[in-house]
Amino acid sequence: MKGRKATHIPGLDELICDGLPEGTINLITGPAGSAKSLMGMHYVYNGAKYDNEPSIYLTLEESRDSILRAAKAYGMDLEKLEKEGKVYLVDIGKMRVECTASEELEWGLASFETLQDFLKNHISFSHATRLVLDSVTAVGVYYKSTELMRRELFKFARFLKGSGITSMIISEVIGDKDSRYGIEEFIADSLIKMDYESTSGEYRRTVTVKKMRFTKHDPLKHPFLIMENGIEISPDEVIG
């Protein structure tokens, strides 16, 4: 395996042997509000800021403004890095909003084919080495059958691996499942599950690295906090 892409998220790199293995697809799953997008923002921002690596954050649901605002709230000035050409905050969601459902289907705005075509061209001029796709759930709704979606996702995954980019694919799940469509975890090299649970009358955020190919990792459930600078995972603390 080649090198690592450090996330620089306090505590996370310790759990995954210093970073995500280069060229891998890493699935970040969890229920709504479990800070998946925030983790993606950290990954892109930190990579550009600390490792000087051009990074793409591709949003299909949240608006660009909302992502910029959320990132800024935790001290991440994505706009500044955008101006420096280190971060590309790609708002495909905006394009989706501007057209009707039938137009969206017609154009295939949120299809894997379109994303693949877009990324292929983008990577060639941006030389991006990190990608966050937020979220695969938004792409899934485009497909009429899960079967078709799986097939296309599989092709998309092959493309990503071929491109050499190290990606985080965000997937929103309901309940205890590891993925929305039951296939994401198979195409991904790693699965990081973010969650929250109630204990002693409080909500506690948790993160578990459930799978990570090519590397040793800590598979235990760890608590994490969202502090003034964003996510802080406590690798020394274990739940359960």
Added chain:
Amino acid sequence: MNKVKAYGKMIEMFITKMTSPEIGQFRLEISTFRIILERARTSHPSLIKFTLTDDCKIVNNLKDNEGSIEALTVFLQKSIDFISSLIGEDMARDIIASSMKEDLTRLSEKLRGESDLVRSFPEPFSTLLTDAIELKKGSSDHEEILELFQEVYQAYLKDLSTHTDLSAFKLKLSILREKHDLIKYVELNKANYLEIDKERWASATKNEVKEALAAMFNSMVGLSTFLLGKEEALKKATRVFQYYFDGKDRILENYDMMNDILEGSLYKKISTGIGELDSKMRGGIPNGASLLLISPSGIERDLFISGLLKNGLNNGSSAMMVVSKEPPRTIRMLLRSNDLHPDDLEDSGRLRIIDWFSWRGERIIGVERDGHALKSSKILSNLGIAINKGLRELTFSSNKISIVHIIGPATNIFEFNEVYNFVQRLRAKFKDNDMASIFILETDSLSKEMESRLLEVFDGTLIIDKSMEDGKFKREIAIRSLSGIDFDANPIPFFIRDNLIIPEITITEEDLHKKGHISKNKKRTMKKDTRQPSTHKDEEIIILSTRSRVKDEIVTGPKIGKIPEEEKKVINKKRKITKPKKEGPPTVKPIVKLKVKRGKMKKKDDGTQEKMKKSMDSIDLGSHEGTPEDILKEAIDTINDLLDIETDLTKDAVTLKVHRKKIK
């Protein structure tokens, strides 16, 4: 290091330099040296016993020392000849001289006194080494050890600088300057080179030099431990010992350095603030040990904790307090009342308070910051996170102390097993951080079964006991367990005066006999006094009680009993010159107030005893000059002398109660 080894090392250095990219266009391959070695074997067959590894190490299987030197000389000569044939003799000499200058200077130290051997080395090594040895001859012993340590420090700093910008070491150096005058003449310059003003050190005693050098070395190892963990720090220290101190036994022994360095760095202990307890623990709390303090809540426990913190913080340690019974502001007040400056300590990262109290009165989400304190919500995982953050925020210090007061309150909220697991993890965390910790548990707050399970987690247990006897409190502190240490389990009775824990010391007759201060026909028994009138009818009692405050003074004093006039003069002279030494108290040193009472005990009608003040007669303290405080200081020192107790100036107080039994 024997001379063959030193010679071999020199050739290894030579090959390393000649094959390193730094040498530029004249760089040779290791394979070239192998060819030279192989060819040299034809003229000198014993070289067959030598092999050259890829990392430029010479493996010598020839047992004969003289033979080895001869063989190595042939190999070295052939190598130099080869280089000279390539680039000319002058150029070869210049390259060897410039690239190996530092190595040869270091080597000249090891080959001192081996001038014959050095002369037999091939040129240019022979001349270069002879010159280096001649240069060294002019150095004084301090210079020699300073040069050695400068090299060690430099190597260490160079290594450390790859992990940190050395600002932590600069900070540590500034703290050390408070304690060691000599370190004032040590500067870390902009290029991270440690400059020692050797002339300023020249007039210092060996002991002063030793202490200052050892303190600096310890702080480096401490910093390394902080950055890399104990295991890695130990490895580095060992490597330094092996490389730089090899063959330096003479000079290290001369300064009695070895133990100080080894024990100082790696087996450092933390004082509890009570000298008696430290000595029963054989030096204090070992770094990284977690002790359970079982104590009733009350002033005894508070004073023990504040004494431990005060002592540690005044000696440059950093500390963390995990509190559950009071808010951080109360803790800060407590520290202020002990002459500490919590705000400064928190600003400089030497103190962190983890607040597990406030969640009871306010809503805390996860972990929140309140100034420098970290407030945790109720759940233990968040408390763990807050502690981790606190640990990360503590600045470098070779000693770290944590006081954790959560076990009792936590077991009231959570299942015992959850608390047990949490404490176990916490203990492991502190151990990793080389932090000595005290976990407080209220007496009888857990069932015996739970308490005994909990004991398994810790490295030791301290017990503070308080009971009523004859309408008065009897207080004791004892060590119940301490793993790996031959501790003294006898409890230390103590009393409290002026917010200090004052241990009561037992003085045996034997001690006095040993010192020759009591004649055989006039025996005195000095024993533990429980502050109750003695039950022995015919006892005379001497009570020497002390009260201490923080002030820099050296305690000197006369001896009990008749003191010859000339000795008195010496004592008085000593007293006059014992002015405060330095500014700022790095350690707590006592100012002592003394009451000297001597009286017979008489039995009262109700059967108890009381002291007969009227019959008190004075003791000859040897000197009656100065204030009562001075007299007491002298008396304390004298008794320490009598008992062969080393005066521990860090002790807050010493109380001696001497019972004198009349011999029938």
Added chain:
Amino acid sequence: MSIAAHHLKPENMDLTVHPLIRSFESKLSELIGVLSKFIVTKQCTAVLPYTTSDPERSIIQKISKGIINESSVLIGDIQARTLEKEFLKITEEYFKEEVTNER
């Protein structure tokens, strides 16, 4: 009247086939692939109500500007500025040729 101007007439309203617009789309597709078609079509549709009264050059500039704005969220400001310069350049060349042809 040029061929392009012919397409700008209300009755022949498919701006996407305008040679300049096609050049724009081609340039943009090098950066974002098939999404360029969507952006260009959207912009051409958006500008439609004004085409009747605006002269050719003004319409093209509006579309060009719209494409740049839309695509900047996909390709970033730096790349958008480069693209803008390229659009300007090909626009200038196009109209220069137009004038020459008409003469």
